[in-house]
Amino acid sequence: MKILMIDDDQKLCRLVADYLEPMGYKVEVAYTGTQGLEMFRAGAYHAVILDVMLPRMDGFEVLKQLRQESGIPVLMLTARGEETDRIVGLELGADDYLPKTFSSRELLARLRAVTRRYQQTESRANAEQAGQTLRFADLEIEQASRTVRLQGELLNLTPVEYDLLAVLANAAGRVLTRDYLLEAVAGRNYDVFDRSIDVHISSLRRKLGEQPRQPRYIQTVRTAGYMFIA
Structure with a gap:
């Protein structure tokens, strides 16, 4: 390597x-x-x-x-x-x-x-070539190309931000813990870097144009984790 x-x-x-x-x-x-x-x-x-x-x-x-x-x-x-x-x-x-x-x-x-x-991200990207497009109001997640559009505008997400959004959106309505999200997007346990998910979520929310007190798509579930609002 x-x-x-x-x-x-x-x-x-x-x-x-x-x-x-x-x-x-x-x-x-x-x-x-x-x-x-x-x-x-x-x-x-x-x-x-x-x-x-x-x-x-x-x-x-x-x-x-x-x-x-x-x-x-x-x-x-x-x-x-x-x-x-x-x-x-x-x-x-x-x-x-x-x-x-x-x-x-x-x-x-x-x-x-x-x-x-x-x-793992590359492997998932290859597996998602035939994946479905997820649509939520003005948000569109094209899994085949790993692109995200908000009100028709392409968002510039990092690989981790895209993975977080895709994992949350595919589990819309379910609370996902930080441990689960870290393992899903990084293949490692939360104690390696226990605040990284919060930082990435904050950045993702900003790019989605979310207001901290009025989340449109990503809701914080206190002491538990995060949930995507369908």
């Missing part, structure tokens, strides 16, 4: 490569955001490990450009460990987040989780 690591910490890049390569990963490294984007566009990678704090072009801007071109799994790193960084990264389309105090084993576990989720 081929990994692109974009990080200006050369020592850390060497340590990560030395640990991952015996595990079957080929790690290629870029030390700036610009170089990382050039390598990404020229190569075929299975995942990206992306630092937030990069010279000239920060990791958030790199992530924005990556998401305009690909749904490739992105694992973000930050030295600051701030919740704001985590939320911003997830809202921009990162698949997971890891503070730079991580252990090598944790990095490997997170990397395996995001790549497994992506592979």
